[in-house]
Amino acid sequence: MSYHFKGNESVGEAVERIALEQLDRALEHTRAKAKLDDAIHDVRICFKKLRGLVRLVRDELGNSPYKTANTSYRDINRQLSTVRDSAALTEILNKLHERFSEELSADAFETFGKQLARDQLGRQADKRKALVEVRKKIFVARKRIKKWKIKGHNFSAVREGLTRAYTGGRRRFDKAYAKQTVSAFHEWRKETKYFWYHIKLMRELWPGQLKDFADQIKTLVDYLSDDHDLALLRKRALAVSKNEPEGHQFEALLALIDKRRAELQTQAVFLGQRIYAETPRDFQRRFYEYWQAWRAEEKTDPLAAT
Secondary structure: OOOOOOOOOOHHHHHHHHHHHHHHHHHHHHOOOOOHHHHHHHHHHHHHHHHHHHHHOHHHHOHHHHHHHHHHHHHHHHHHHHHHHHHHHHHHHHHHHHHOOOOOOOOOOHHHHHHHHHHHHOOHHHHHHHHHHHHHHHHHHHHHHOOOOOOOOOOHHHHHHHHHHHHHHHHHHHHHHHHOOHHHHHHHHHHHHHHHHHHHHOHHHOHHHHHHHHHHHHHHHHHHHHHHHHHHHHHHHHHHHOOOOOHHHHHHHHHHHHHHHHHHHHHHHHHHHHHOOOOHHHHHHHHHHHHHHHHHHHHOOHHHHO
């Protein structure tokens, strides 16, 4: 399975192949009998990739098919996110402990961690039920894909979607640091993740260069994702601390969360400046040239040229 366009396919063929591959992969994950949190995580990744795909070709799909697909994939991920929240918080708490391991005892925040683990185990039935419901929705989604009609075969089929994601991420980057709010950084994270998926889809235009570019975007996504999860962890810790007699332990946790978020946001700003350095017009022009060279190369027989 390959999440990228291929030179021997039209855009429509590539979109259908990739969409069906992701749905089949998601279906396989819904059947997992163990490690439900991992299964849910993997299914969610498939649907995030699907949203990245349909956003790239939004203008070619048409308003109604795009809205139906995007809304459906979004709602599935929200449903799965609801039953996996405690697992995500446990993961980010462990990352925080690892980051400050030299400053913390091995059992620091153990009580809070156990509470998150209990919440996680207590929702096993909900997780199984959610996966069963998603499995049914996948079959419906497969039928919709067969009705998609994408006629464009050249760069124009992806131009608007690609430029929209780049422009949106660039704008939300500025807004995140201007507002300094959790929601502003969350919006930047979402747009950056879609842009990452777009570049992964485009990577065959110049494999080495775009793989490296995609890796840098992924690093930025990781910074912003950890920042967002830490903000959610802070909110949960603050709520729990109100009912705990030893509130000073939570004060230490909140302080470390704030410290780590400041680190992540500092790392993100410098990487963001590099990723979003071009004007949207220059970015679009560059990828147009990549596309043209890629298509020309695919049609050329090196021996005949020699």
